[in-house]
Amino acid sequence: MENNTQIPTPTHRLDMHGEPCPYPAIKTLEALRSIGDDDILEIISDCPQSINNIPIDVRNHGFKVLHIDTSTPSVRYFVKR
Amino acid sequence: MNFLEDVKKYLVSFWQPVPAVIALGVLSVYYFGITGTYWAVTGEFTRWGGHALQLFGVDISEWGYFKIMHMDGNIFTRVDGVMIIGMFAGVMAAALWGNNVKWRIPASKIRIYQALIGGIIAGFGARLGMGCNLASLFTGIPQFSAHAWFFTFAMIVGVYLGVKVTQLPFFQSKVKLQKLSCGIDVQSDKSRDEGKVKRFFTFGTFIFLAMVLWAMYLIFIANSQKLGAAMLFGGAFGLIIAKAQICFTSAFRDLFTTGRSQMARAIVIGMVVSSIGVFSYILLGTPPKIMWAGPNAIIGGVLFGFGIVVAGACECGWMYRAAEGQTHFWIVGIGNVIGATLLAFVWDDISVPLATSWPKINLLESFGNYGGLFFNYLLLFLLFLLVLKLEKNYLKKLKGNTNYGK
Numbered sequence: 001m002e003n004n005t006q007i008p009t010p011t012h013r014l015d016m017h018g019e020p021c022p023y024p025a026i027k028t029l030e031a032l033r034s035i036g037d038d039d040i041l042e043i044i045s046d047c048p049q050s051i052n053n054i055p056i057d058v059r060n061h062g063f064k065v066l067h068i069d070t071s072t073p074s075v076r077y078f079v080k081r
Numbered sequence: 082m083n084f085l086e087d088v089k090k091y092l093v094s095f096w097q098p099v100p101a102v103i104a105l106g107v108l109s110v111y112y113f114g115i116t117g118t119y120w121a122v123t124g125e126f127t128r129w130g131g132h133a134l135q136l137f138g139v140d141i142s143e144w145g146y147f148k149i150m151h152m153d154g155n156i157f158t159r160v161d162g163v164m165i166i167g168m169f170a171g172v173m174a175a176a177l178w179g180n181n182v183k184w185r186i187p188a189s190k191i192r193i194y195q196a197l198i199g200g201i202i203a204g205f206g207a208r209l210g211m212g213c214n215l216a217s218l219f220t221g222i223p224q225f226s227a228h229a230w231f232f233t234f235a236m237i238v239g240v241y242l243g244v245k246v247t248q249l250p251f252f253q254s255k256v257k258l259q260k261l262s263c264g265i266d267v268q269s270d271k272s273r274d275e276g277k278v279k280r281f282f283t284f285g286t287f288i289f290l291a292m293v294l295w296a297m298y299l300i301f302i303a304n305s306q307k308l309g310a311a312m313l314f315g316g317a318f319g320l321i322i323a324k325a326q327i328c329f330t331s332a333f334r335d336l337f338t339t340g341r342s343q344m345a346r347a348i349v350i351g352m353v354v355s356s357i358g359v360f361s362y363i364l365l366g367t368p369p370k371i372m373w374a375g376p377n378a379i380i381g382g383v384l385f386g387f388g389i390v391v392a393g394a395c396e397c398g399w400m401y402r403a404a405e406g407q408t409h410f411w412i413v414g415i416g417n418v419i420g421a422t423l424l425a426f427v428w429d430d431i432s433v434p435l436a437t438s439w440p441k442i443n444l445l446e447s448f449g450n451y452g453g454l455f456f457n458y459l460l461l462f463l464l465f466l467l468v469l470k471l472e473k474n475y476l477k478k479l480k481g482n483t484n485y486g487k
Contacts, residue, residue, distance in 0.1 A: 013259045018188030020393035020402075020409055021331060022338045023254040029339060031258045042261075048181050048405060049326045049398075051095050057339045061479070070095065072273050073183035073405070 008066050008078045010042035011035070017046050017074065025053040028079065032063050037081050040066065046074040054079075089282070092178040092324075099347040101325030105318065106351030109220050110358030112314045116160050116307050119224060119370055120318060121216035122168070123207045123396045123421060124150055125161040130422030145432060146208070146425035163299070163308045164315035170292035171319020172401035177285030179324070180278045185407045191252060192393075196409050199243075199392025200399075200416020201423070203385050206239070208424040209435070210381025211372040213396040214329035214389075217382070219348060222461070223356040224369040225453050227442035230460060231378035232385075237333050237467075239386025244337040247390055292316050323401035330389040330398055336468065340475030345468040353461055360454050363445065375439025377432075392416065 014031050016024040024045040031041055043054060055065045058079050067078040109120040131147045132155070141147050156162035176182050187193050207213040210232045212221050218236065221229030246252070292312065299309030321327065332344040363369050372378070389395040392413045394402055399417070402410035445453035 011261055013261055014256060015259065016188075016254070016256055018186055018192070018409075019254050019256065020187075020192065020407070021328070022335060023256075025335070025339055026248075027254050027256060034258065041258075046183060046185050047402075047407070048095075048179075049328050049331070049402070052098050052326050052328065052344065053331065053335060053339070053341060056341055056343055057335075060339070060341060060476075071180070073181050073185075 006067070007069065008040050010078060011039040012041045014041065014043045016044060016050075019045070019047065021047050021049050021053060024050045025057045028054055028077070029057060029061055032058070032061070032079065032081060035081065040078055040080050043077040043079065044074050045077070048073070048075060050077075051075055092285075093180065093282075095179070096321070096325040098325045098327060098344060099350075101321050101327055102344070102347040102351040103354055105219075105321055105327070106223075106353075106355035107358065108314060108317055108321075110223070110355045110362070112164075112311075113220075113224075113359055114362045114367065115310050116164075116314075117367055118160055119216055119220040120164075120314070121161065121212055121220060122165060122400070123204065123213045123417070124216070125156070125159070125165050126204070126396065126418050127208055127421040127425060128152055128159075128162075129156075130418045130425065133418070134422065141425075144425055144429065146428035150425075158308070160307060160311045164311040164318075167292055167296070167312040167315020167317075168319035168397075168400060169315075169404065170288050171316040171321075172323040172404040173319075174285040174289035174292075174316075175320050175323030176401065176405045177281045177288070180273075180281055181405045182281060183406050185405070185409070187409045189255065192409060193412060195247075195252070195391050196393065196412040197416045199388045199390070200413040201388070201420035203388025203392055203395065203413075204417035204420025205424045206381045206384025206386075206388055206420075207396060207417075208381070208421045210235075210378045210385060211436075213385065215397060216370070217372075217378070217385075219329065219352060220355070221370075221372075222352050222457065223359040224371065225356075225360075225363070225444040225457055226369065226371040227374040227444060227447075228372040228378040231374055232382040233464070235379040235382025236386035239383035239388075240330075240333045240390050241337055241386075242383070243387040243390025244334055246387075248338070289316070289320075318397075319401065322397060323404065326401075328394065328398050330393070330395045333386070334390050336471040336475065340472055340479065342468050342472040346465065349461055349465045349468065353458070356454070356457055356461070360445075360450075364450065369443060369445070371441040371443045373436045373439045374442045375436050376434075377436035377439070380435065388420070 028043050064080050069076040210217045217229050217232035296309040296312040299305045335341040399410040399413040448456050
């Protein structure tokens with residue numbers, strides 16, 4: 001996965017701590033529709049299962065996954081429009 | 082040293098879900114061949130509920146449901162029991178190896194109620210339908226039991242209803258999108274303690290080895306080969322569902338929430354693989370597990386599908402999440418046992434009209450061996466088409482939406 005690339009600097013953050021799936025994925029898609037083309041969104045989810053939904057949903061809906069950091073119990077996703 | 086580092090890297094990282102589900106399908110076939118039963122968890126949860134009632138002095142010897150479930154022995158002497166011990170060891174090892182263990186508190190009170198109520202509804206529905214996503218879907222359909230098909234299609238309806246409810250504004254996440262100022266240090270909120278990560282990894286290895294040694298003891302010293310094998314299978318099931326984050330709940334739910342079909346397709350492919358394996362064992366003489374194909378499977382399926390979506394996880398999904406320290410899913414687990422026990426409580430009043438007066442339909446008997454095999458594959462093919470259709474419908478609707486991304 002995109003684990004070894006440089007961590008991008010986010011312009012927006014969704015802190016989804018404590019929220020179980022599917023809410024992190026749903027919120028991510030909502031947020032992506034509301035930000036600008038140059039913005040980078042960071043999503044923090046402590047539901048590790050999000051690893052099987054956020055990246056795929058982001059791509060399926062026509063957005064880009066820049067980086068995924070799985071080194072801590074809270075997974076961090078960096079995505080853009 | 083490098084080799085060991087590579088092995089470690091593999092144990093730390095997440096695994097790909099699609100090959101993992103297929104591996105689960107293959108393993109569940111061998112599990113059936115070796116132990117004569119299918120991979121299932123809720124039956125044992127029901128027995129735990131029974132034991133809890135016994136602890137409080139309740140005489141359950143006349144409860145019909147506990148008679149069906151065979152309460153004899155305990156968690157250490159039953160195939161299902163030691164399999165679940167193995168599963169817990171597997172999910173704990175996986176969570177510790179991957180540095181995924183953290184105390185997690187639900188974001189709001191609503192989620193706590195959702196977990197408990199959803200867990201109870203799912204536990205009740207699963208036992209009414211004689212199995213959860215395993216015995217009435219993933220491992221039930223390959224047994225050629227018609228009840229599993231009734232349950233599965235009803236469950237998809239329940240999942241749809243559950244999605245509608247959990248998407249109501251009241252249940253939506255209240256999290257706000259934060260705008261960050263330029264030059265913010267993105268590393269600052271990273272709390273990775275290398276010493277802790279190392280200790281967790283060692284602890285995970287210890288748990289896994291202890292489980293393997295226990296299984297070896299059962300096989301070679303205690304002369305309980307079946308129990309030892311069940312424990313090893315449980316360990317493998319647990320390890321795989323946790324490392325690949327296999328969520329049976331998400332499979333059909335997310336067809337309706339975000340239009341993702343990956344897990345649903347993987348589950349159908351897993352069942353295609355395991356059907357032929359189970360078929361070969363049945364031809365060799367192992368009797369399949371067939372359950373009543375009556376209203377119980379349909380009502381149970383709808384309730385179960387609704388419950389798992391509200392709760393956020395099914396009966397094996399909460400197990401690995403609980404091991405990760407997600408307190409939300411401890412509540413789901415407790416809800417499951419309560420729901421299953423409630424079903425046992427009302428069973429004697431509802432069993433005749435809803436379940437036991439209906440036939441146990443074995444597709445291999447109804448259509449002949451190869452006719453039944455063909456029919457099962459035809460239904461699996463139709464299920465696959467349904468999954469693709471639901472995904473397509475979702476994306477089509479999305480394209481009509483002006484907010485759609487590029």
